[in-house]
Amino acid sequence: MWYLENNGAVEMAVAEEMTAMALRLHRQGQPVALATVMATWGSAPRPVGAQMLICADGSFHGSVSGGCVEGAVVLEALEALEAGQCRRLRYGVADADAFAVGLACGGEIELVVEPVGQGQGVDPAMLERLVEAQSARQPIAVRLDLSSWQRELILAQTDLAVFEAGVGLAGDVFTYVQTVPLRLVIMGAVHIAQYLAPMAQMAGYLVTIIDPRDSFASPARFDGHEVIVDWPEEALARLALDGRTAFVTLTHDPKMDTPALQHAVASDVFYIGALGSTRTHAKRRQSMLELGVSAAQFARIQGPVGLDIGSRTPAEIALSILAAMTAKLRGRAHG
Structure with a gap:
């Protein structure tokens, strides 16, 4: 069974690339953070699951909004890297923080920013497991508790319902499904x-x-x-x-x-x-x-x-x- 965007999951080619890049840069000693779209409302330009990688020098790869809020997310990510703390963010058309314009398309997005290998951030061993699953063409999911910042890896053979439900945010729990490339x-x-x-x-x-x-x-x-x-x-x-x-x-x-x-x-x-x-x-x-x-x-x-x-x-x-x-x-x- 394959999990496509029509059941809540999305094409994760860019997100998977961000995961592998984040792991590689971390291994090279560079502080990095991952920003992931958890939910969207209205005409948000990027789907749930889209990712952006932010480096300590302010450079970034990928996108979470097509250019509307990336600058604000970079600033939040730099602070998250310095503090070793994750950030839960929400931007919309009325948000002055997003370059005083928010999402020009009129939508809203909710994001999570996670430093790699620091404090509350994601463990590099988990990123390594995600990259291995991608190479082996195996679907895998991550369940993130936004109140405790605890993470759990889920395989299709152990909890198929998670994959059938797809990517999504339910209260303080975000489920990220990495599809087969x-x-x-x-x-x-x-x-x-x-x-x-x-x-x-x-x-x-x-x-x-x-x-x-x-x-x-x-x-x-x-x-x-x-x-x-x-x-x-x-x-x-x-x-x-x-x-x-x-x-x-x-x-x-x-x-x-x-x-x-x-x-x-x-x-x-x-x-x-x-x-x-x-x-x-x-x-x-x-x-x-x-x-x-x-x-x-x-x-x-x-x-x-x-x-x-x-x-x-x-x-x-x-x-x-x-x-x-x-x-x-x-x-x-x-x-």
């Missing part, structure tokens, strides 16, 4: 993939590129992404294609695309796309049905891949693919 698996280390990989990464996806051709699947061409030099049958047998994974084939070569798509349609991936014209996709359908793929399974494949935005260049095609993935993830119809 989004992932994109690309079959074919081609030109389009060189644009799609960084675009997807910026959208919060961990990216894996598979191609048996050494000259294509070069780490130099895909710096910062996982590259697997192998045939799809072998590579995909080692990957767990789960419900938080999008899968795209870009090779135009049936020897690679067909076995890769057979594997994908038999999995729980939330999006499957295949590069190629309408005629190519019709031929693909015939050959895959002959291989035993059902019509219902094949219908899961979007081909031609991506939204029809008139794409011509590799970058535009990559953009259309990411847009189609996003539409599927958010439950929007696309064609």
